Amino acid sequence: MTISQGTPAPTAGTIPAFPTATILGYPRIGPRRELKRALESFWAGRTTAAELEAVAADLRATTRARLGALGLTGNSAVPAAFSFYDQVLDAAVTVGAVPERFAHLVASDGTLDLAGYSTVARGAGALAPLEMTKWFDTNYHYLVPEIGPATAFRLASDRLVAEVAESVASGVVPRPVVVGPVTFLALSKAADGAPDGYEPLDRLDDLLPVYVALLERLAAAGAQWVQLDEPALVTDTLRTAPDALAAAASRAYAVLTAAPVGAQRPAILLAAPYGELRESLPAVALSGVEAVALDLVEGSVPSGLTDEVRAGLAAKVLVGGVVDGHNVWRADLAAAVERLDALRALGAGVAASSSTSLFHVPHTLDDEGHLDAGLRSWLAFADEKVAEVAVLGRALVSGTDAVAAEVEAASAALAARAVAVGVRVDAVRERTAAVTDADRRRGDVAERREAQAERLRLPALPTTTIGSFPQTVEIRKARAAHAKGELATDAYEAAMRAEIERVVRLQEELGLDVLVHGEAERNDMVQYFAELLDGFAVTENGWVQSYGSRCTRPSLLWGDVSRPAPMTVGWASYAQSLSDKPVKGMLTGPVTIMAWSFVRDDVAKQEVADQLGLALRDEVADLEAAGIAVVQVDEPALRELLPLRREAHADYLAWSVGSFRLATAGAAPSTQVHTHLCYSEFGEVIGAIDALDADVTSIEAARSRMEVLGELEAAGFSRGVGPGVWDIHSPRVPSAEEISELLALALGSVDPSLLWVNPDCGLKTRGYAETEASLRNLVEATREARATLGAPVPA
Numbered sequence: 001m002t003i004s005q006g007t008p009a010p011t012a013g014t015i016p017a018f019p020t021a022t023i024l025g026y027p028r029i030g031p032r033r034e035l036k037r038a039l040e041s042f043w044a045g046r047t048t049a050a051e052l053e054a055v056a057a058d059l060r061a062t063t064r065a066r067l068g069a070l071g072l073t074g075n076s077a078v079p080a081a082f083s084f085y086d087q088v089l090d091a092a093v094t095v096g097a098v099p100e101r102f103a104h105l106v107a108s109d110g111t112l113d114l115a116g117y118s119t120v121a122r123g124a125g126a127l128a129p130l131e132m133t134k135w136f137d138t139n140y141h142y143l144v145p146e147i148g149p150a151t152a153f154r155l156a157s158d159r160l161v162a163e164v165a166e167s168v169a170s171g172v173v174p175r176p177v178v179v180g181p182v183t184f185l186a187l188s189k190a191a192d193g194a195p196d197g198y199e200p201l202d203r204l205d206d207l208l209p210v211y212v213a214l215l216e217r218l219a220a221a222g223a224q225w226v227q228l229d230e231p232a233l234v235t236d237t238l239r240t241a242p243d244a245l246a247a248a249a250s251r252a253y254a255v256l257t258a259a260p261v262g263a264q265r266p267a268i269l270l271a272a273p274y275g276e277l278r279e280s281l282p283a284v285a286l287s288g289v290e291a292v293a294l295d296l297v298e299g300s301v302p303s304g305l306t307d308e309v310r311a312g313l314a315a316k317v318l319v320g321g322v323v324d325g326h327n328v329w330r331a332d333l334a335a336a337v338e339r340l341d342a343l344r345a346l347g348a349g350v351a352a353s354s355s356t357s358l359f360h361v362p363h364t365l366d367d368e369g370h371l372d373a374g375l376r377s378w379l380a381f382a383d384e385k386v387a388e389v390a391v392l393g394r395a396l397v398s399g400t401d402a403v404a405a406e407v408e409a410a411s412a413a414l415a416a417r418a419v420a421v422g423v424r425v426d427a428v429r430e431r432t433a434a435v436t437d438a439d440r441r442r443g444d445v446a447e448r449r450e451a452q453a454e455r456l457r458l459p460a461l462p463t464t465t466i467g468s469f470p471q472t473v474e475i476r477k478a479r480a481a482h483a484k485g486e487l488a489t490d491a492y493e494a495a496m497r498a499e500i501e502r503v504v505r506l507q508e509e510l511g512l513d514v515l516v517h518g519e520a521e522r523n524d525m526v527q528y529f530a531e532l533l534d535g536f537a538v539t540e541n542g543w544v545q546s547y548g549s550r551c552t553r554p555s556l557l558w559g560d561v562s563r564p565a566p567m568t569v570g571w572a573s574y575a576q577s578l579s580d581k582p583v584k585g586m587l588t589g590p591v592t593i594m595a596w597s598f599v600r601d602d603v604a605k606q607e608v609a610d611q612l613g614l615a616l617r618d619e620v621a622d623l624e625a626a627g628i629a630v631v632q633v634d635e636p637a638l639r640e641l642l643p644l645r646r647e648a649h650a651d652y653l654a655w656s657v658g659s660f661r662l663a664t665a666g667a668a669p670s671t672q673v674h675t676h677l678c679y680s681e682f683g684e685v686i687g688a689i690d691a692l693d694a695d696v697t698s699i700e701a702a703r704s705r706m707e708v709l710g711e712l713e714a715a716g717f718s719r720g721v722g723p724g725v726w727d728i729h730s731p732r733v734p735s736a737e738e739i740s741e742l743l744a745l746a747l748g749s750v751d752p753s754l755l756w757v758n759p760d761c762g763l764k765t766r767g768y769a770e771t772e773a774s775l776r777n778l779v780e781a782t783r784e785a786r787a788t789l790g791a792p793v794p795a
């Protein structure tokens, strides 16, 4: 195979040139969250599908122009990777894998309009949406396709083909991006009713013809290269073993490359982001794909290769993911050039790229004028990363000397960062170095239980919520006005206190037992703390898509972390002053603060986690001193940071659990420590959850109908536990009967003296109407359950 050096339209069998610089994907939400606003207007019925399409087309056009201006100029350098909601959902819709319950939304030609697509993503009434889960080890969530033995695959959407045609018409030959067939099936779940032992990957041979047909359509629309994302090939933690995934990749890519490049298909770039290709490397190297994108931030340049694998790679373009697509630190261009050189020795051609799609980072630093100039100079958001790959592409073509100034500037920024004030704070390092095992140990569990029962005097099956109450438009408006200086701090704080009072009164009226203050004052459960801790900076506009239209602004954790002053005590004490019932102090745990921030890459994660642990430990002490008897430390991201390789799990769990314990182990025996976990399946980390040594753990469970309880029981978990009885991800109000059923299930595996009753997660995304109705049913169902236990029922 020869890779042509020019960029003529391909003729059968000749491989079009691959650009020397590219990225694997770009943020879709828009620099001003234009897509979020357009989607939410459409969902609210304020705009039409045509208006939503127009906003999307504008965004795509702006992105193409921006990427070209930043230096992605070669044919196929610009990825066509737009999505209205999620790329995995798009793949499902493209191959016609829409679950049966949505069949009435599908047109006779198999297509789904934007309203139908939105319903599959978000549900409607009794129609449950596709399940949402974490995308690899990131804070992005994808929708899980449901594939059964009878799912009828067909090419059912021409959206991607139209996107290619739109781009070609605008003068840019793009590289369309699709989730690859192996990853698509490996991330799918078996549709309800599938027989035991069935796996969606069993359907690979039925799915491949649809990919073949799609490739042909993309070629006809003008695509010369297509990118098939296969991150499933870099991990050994999926349901399917890595050897089976490698075998599936061999089969799949034999079929997809059976036709020569040209009219029947574009050349194929198989992208393997988020980790290192290990078990699958031979399969990929020996496959017929024309290019492979390797993540050289998480992995390294392949070495120790057999002759056969070496020969396979030597026939391909190797795309070196040397610019971190997943974090925001400016690249070390000198080191990147070296890695690309090493790759050049292996492949038929080499290109510079981001390690992953850039949709994990914000659009641009241009919008962050407020950031300290030093910190800014250490950062690269999406646009700045595109400029970095463009520089590296020039180095590949013209030699390093041609980009000497850029390489030097990057090295100088790195050197300045290493010695900048606040990056290393001796007092913080001395404190973490002095931590002993005893600092991570609380007293005996039984003694704690007795002291807490005596202090709290709670009824059987205590009811509580997870922390946040609805973040109303008024709360957000007040915060936005305060940030702009249009609302004075006193007035803002008074508005938040009024909100806290309303939430406390509501909980008392509903009859909940352990109250929360509602978190009205928090813009986000991580950013709130980042704004108050030293070592962090926050962005004004650094939005990153978390799922669908929902975004977060991950904070920048750049230096040693310490707590200049109490962060939550004023709000918690105010809430406690309003009620005789215990009000929980509410903190976000060290692991979650790390997982949902952009974390410095110059220090071991364990050190960062312990710094956070110590800051939170001081906060717990201050909450206790203010009379708070229950403190909840949320760790919804404990599972999320679990490495994609099993060999790294024990080390990760040791430091992550250690940092949580450091945060909480200073609490007195009579202080009840809660933790809360959600957004993941926790089966794999049950041992670690137990090791957190919290007195009470609330955990997402409603959607899986309490599945996690069996896992906890099997692991001998014998602490207080609140399996969620209300799936808060949809506006549906669960009836008291439904909640009673879930409670009965829970009582089948949890000792009644240990069972708590609570929703799955916080209520910040819900409205008040459904919140009040659901909590009323929750309290009612609890009263009934108490009666069946013969426990005294509080008035």
Ligand SMILES: CN1c2c(nc(N)[nH]c2=O)NC[C@@H]1CNc1ccc(C(=O)N[C@@H](CCC(=O)N[C@@H](CCC(=O)N[C@@H](CCC(=O)O)C(=O)O)C(=O)O)C(=O)O)cc1
Residues within 6 Å of the ligand: 139, 471, 473, 476, 477, 479, 480, 522, 523, 524, 525, 526, 527, 546, 547, 549, 550, 551, 552, 553, 554, 596, 679, 765
């Ligand atoms: C629990 N989750 C979280 C994750 N990561 C976090 N960092 N935080 C999380 O809570 N990861 C896992 C999950 C992901 N789930 C979600 C769920 C919900 C959202 C969400 O609702 N995001 C909001 C933005 C939240 C926020 O930052 N609010 C700010 C700013 C609000 C805002 O947009 N203001 C307007 C002006 C006000 C107005 O007029 O309405 C503006 O700035 O333009 C705040 O409250 O102050 C979202 O809208 O997407 C995210 C992840």
Ligand SMILES: N[C@@H](CCS)C(=O)O
Residues within 6 Å of the ligand: 466, 467, 468, 469, 519, 525, 586, 634, 636, 676, 678, 761, 762, 763, 764
């Ligand atoms: N305390 C937080 C946890 C979310 S995971 C909340 O209630 O929103």
Ligand SMILES: [Zn+2]
Residues within 6 Å of the ligand: 466, 636, 676, 677, 678, 679, 760, 761, 762
């Ligand atoms: Zn939660």
